[in-house]
Amino acid sequence: MTSQQDRPRHGERRDFLKSVALGAAAFGIGAAGPEMLSPSVGRAQAAVGKTLKMAFIQFMPHTVPAAWSKGIEDVLSKQGNIDYQLLDGQAKVEVQISLMDTQINDGANVIFLQPVDSVAIGPSIAKAKRAGIPVITLNIDAVEDHAAHVEMSHYAGAMDIAKSMGEAMGGKGKVVIINAPPGIIIRDQRTNGFVDGLKKYHPEIQIIADQPADWDRKKAQDVFTTILAAHPDVTGAFGVNDSMALGVVDVLKQKGMLGKVVVFGDDGEKDALESIEAGELTGTQYTDVYQQGRFAAATAVVLATGGVDASSFRAKGHLLIPYVIATKSTVGQIQPDQRW
Amino acid sequence: MFEFESIAVLRRFPGLALLILFIVLFSLFSVFARRFLSAANIEDLLAGYSFMAILAIGQAFPIIARGVDLSVGSNVGLGAMILFDLNAIFGVPGYAAIPLAIAACALAGALNGLLVTLLRLQPFVATLATLAAYRGGVYAISGRQLYPEFAMHSIRDPWIHSLEAYVDVGRSLGLGRLMKFPSIPLSFLILIGVATAAQIVLSRTRFGLDLKTVGGNREAAHLAGIAVNRIQVAAYTLSGFSAGLVAVILVARFTTATEAAGTGMELTTIAAAVIGGVSLQGGTGNAFGPMLGAFLLGVILIGLTLMGISQFTQQILTGLILLGAVLYDRTTWDHEQAAHARNG
Numbered sequence: 086m087t088s089q090q091d092r093p094r095h096g097e098r099r100d101f102l103k104s105v106a107l108g109a110a111a112f113g114i115g116a117a118g119p120e121m122l123s124p125s126v127g128r129a130q131a132a133v134g135k136t137l138k139m140a141f142i143q144f145m146p147h148t149v150p151a152a153w154s155k156g157i158e159d160v161l162s163k164q165g166n167i168d169y170q171l172l173d174g175q176a177k178v179e180v181q182i183s184l185m186d187t188q189i190n191d192g193a194n195v196i197f198l199q200p201v202d203s204v205a206i207g208p209s210i211a212k213a214k215r216a217g218i219p220v221i222t223l224n225i226d227a228v229e230d231h232a233a234h235v236e237m238s239h240y241a242g243a244m245d246i247a248k249s250m251g252e253a254m255g256g257k258g259k260v261v262i263i264n265a266p267p268g269i270i271i272r273d274q275r276t277n278g279f280v281d282g283l284k285k286y287h288p289e290i291q292i293i294a295d296q297p298a299d300w301d302r303k304k305a306q307d308v309f310t311t312i313l314a315a316h317p318d319v320t321g322a323f324g325v326n327d328s329m330a331l332g333v334v335d336v337l338k339q340k341g342m343l344g345k346v347v348v349f350g351d352d353g354e355k356d357a358l359e360s361i362e363a364g365e366l367t368g369t370q371y372t373d374v375y376q377q378g379r380f381a382a383a384t385a386v387v388l389a390t391g392g393v394d395a396s397s398f399r400a401k402g403h404l405l406i407p408y409v410i411a412t413k414s415t416v417g418q419i420q421p422d423q424r425w
Numbered sequence: 426m427f428e429f430e431s432i433a434v435l436r437r438f439p440g441l442a443l444l445i446l447f448i449v450l451f452s453l454f455s456v457f458a459r460r461f462l463s464a465a466n467i468e469d470l471l472a473g474y475s476f477m478a479i480l481a482i483g484q485a486f487p488i489i490a491r492g493v494d495l496s497v498g499s500n501v502g503l504g505a506m507i508l509f510d511l512n513a514i515f516g517v518p519g520y521a522a523i524p525l526a527i528a529a530c531a532l533a534g535a536l537n538g539l540l541v542t543l544l545r546l547q548p549f550v551a552t553l554a555t556l557a558a559y560r561g562g563v564y565a566i567s568g569r570q571l572y573p574e575f576a577m578h579s580i581r582d583p584w585i586h587s588l589e590a591y592v593d594v595g596r597s598l599g600l601g602r603l604m605k606f607p608s609i610p611l612s613f614l615i616l617i618g619v620a621t622a623a624q625i626v627l628s629r630t631r632f633g634l635d636l637k638t639v640g641g642n643r644e645a646a647h648l649a650g651i652a653v654n655r656i657q658v659a660a661y662t663l664s665g666f667s668a669g670l671v672a673v674i675l676v677a678r679f680t681t682a683t684e685a686a687g688t689g690m691e692l693t694t695i696a697a698a699v700i701g702g703v704s705l706q707g708g709t710g711n712a713f714g715p716m717l718g719a720f721l722l723g724v725i726l727i728g729l730t731l732m733g734i735s736q737f738t739q740q741i742l743t744g745l746i747l748l749g750a751v752l753y754d755r756t757t758w759d760h761e762q763a764a765h766a767r768n769g
């Protein structure tokens with residue numbers, strides 16, 4: 086555990102040293118380190134001993150990508166020859182496109198990507214592919230074909246959520262979905278899984294509203310408040326991620342309605358697990374996201390050290406990460422060091 | 426007194442300080458950031474920031490009129506969604522849908538102008554209101570939301586698609602064999618057109634002069650018989666028009682319209698305009714400053730990313746440069762006021 090805690094500090098120190106180098110450069114001291122003079126590294130065909138470059142372009146700062154990044158760094162830092170960078174997409178496609186361009190130009194060996202939009206990032210992925218760079222998407226798939234996609238089993242997980250949620254609701258009642266914005270494949274996977282799960286296990290439960298709250302806790306509070314005004318008889322709510330489910334819990338708490346509405350989230354972040362233990366959130370689909378990051382990194386390392394070019398893939402690779410439906414009775418199984 | 430004199434020299438050549446800063450930063454990154462000075466990177470810079478520069482030039486018009494347009498980002502989103510809906514859902518071909526979308530954005534800009542002039546709202550308040558309203562409009566008309574079958578739809582219209590093109594300058598000049606030239610994105614050529622037109626309007630036309638007079642001294646402009654309200658509405662309409670152009674460029678690049686398209690661009694464009702010497706006090710500014718300002722921000726972000734410096738540091742640096750630009754603007758303005766006081 087200590088090494089895990091130390092690692093971010095190493096990262097900070099590296100950033101700090103680079104800032105110092107920039108400062109020196111600005112004053113004309115000319116601190117040209119060996120890194121700056123080294124010849125460029127060939128893409129995806131690095132021999133042993135050469136430095137490989139990988140970057141993760143996240144959607145926006147959030148618990149999930151932060152934990153992936155930690156998992157990715159866990160694996161990459163052990164390889165000894167991989168430079169890794171976490172880059173922030175600021176929830177904007179144009180920012181992600183610009184960062185993709187920079188990484189392609191910089192000769193990245195692998196790019197990890199959590200797309201802001203599954204369609205709009207397509208041309209950028211195609212560009213990376215033309216440059217031979219494998220792109221690995223995390224959780225949010227892209228319409229454009231790429232090397233691999235590593236996800237939390239959205240469809241099957243949401244089906245299990247529907248099953249568990251229906252049981253908690255006694256097999257009847259009215260539910261609302263607090264959803265992701267359109268244009269993202271994960272939205273369809275989780276929504277379809279949930280809808281199909283209700284049809285299969287609890288056909289009497291009705292879905293009366295499905296509204297986007299952009300993954301955001303605050304926005305989910307507003308959206309759910311409005312829904313509640315129109316449908317005071319709601320007895321279930323599915324937040325397509327934990328942040329939105331916790332937004333629903335916030336509203337219920339404030340209105341003194343806790344316990345009257347069954348609330349499920351998705352992802353399994355630390356705050357959600359604590360909320361379940363406190364008897365507020367009913368449940369969530371928990372995935373060990375550190376592990377998901379490690380799996381993605383392992384895939385990337387094998388590709389990069391094996392010299393696998395993006396053009397060698399016949400089809401997009403898929404990897405589904407195992408999960409647990411965490412409720413009050415099962416949340417205790419999740420160990421402290423698996424919580425993120 | 427040396428300080429004031431050097432500032433006076435810089436004032437005589439507006440944008441000179443900015444140009445020097447741009448060249449210095451560009452040279453530093455060329456030396457210290459790997460692959461910064463490569464054809465591919467210049468291409469990325471041009472593709473990634475040309476649209477921001479177009480928007481910054483549009484933003485300059487309301488600011489010169491001593492206003493501001495906070496709604497540009499939402500207006501971009503609105504134009505993009507209108508283009509998407511027209512083409513994807515209603516099957517309107519690109520050659521008709523593109524001008525319609527641009528016209529809608531110009532109209533939304535004109536509405537800002539009317540709120541500022543007819544209702545006499547503070548530009549900040551009026552355009553803050555439309556920032557929210559136009560974004561709400563984007564969600565309300567989002568074809569991707571209303572019709573789930575269009576959520577994953579990619580636009581393949583040849584007219585729209587052809588806007589995301591690159592011009593191989595090296596080959597067309599016959600210099601391709603000498604060195605690798607960056608391919609120029611079409612959006613950069615559009616930018617050059619916009620900047621040239623805007624500069625001519627600002628410096629050579631009656632409207633340009635009147636705009637600066639209105640921004641510099643509203644009362645005096647009124648007394649001089651300038652149709653102040655009409656000038657202001659025109660300034661916001663031009664800002665809306667630039668948002669329309671950017672909306673079309675983004676849809677061509679994304680092959681779709683996202684509900685969040687354009688979010689936050691208002692601040693970047695205001696920063697670019699102010700860095701580009703468009704005074705927040707109104708009355709002064711040119712078209713090339715905001716363009717250079719937008720690319721300066723791009724150079725910093727891309728350069729620092731290539732050097733592996735954290736994005737938080739980048740944001741702090743961007744903030745500091747903006748602060749520097751505003752202080753520089755204030756110093757010169759104070760100095761000018763002092764000079765006026767002495768002369769008058």
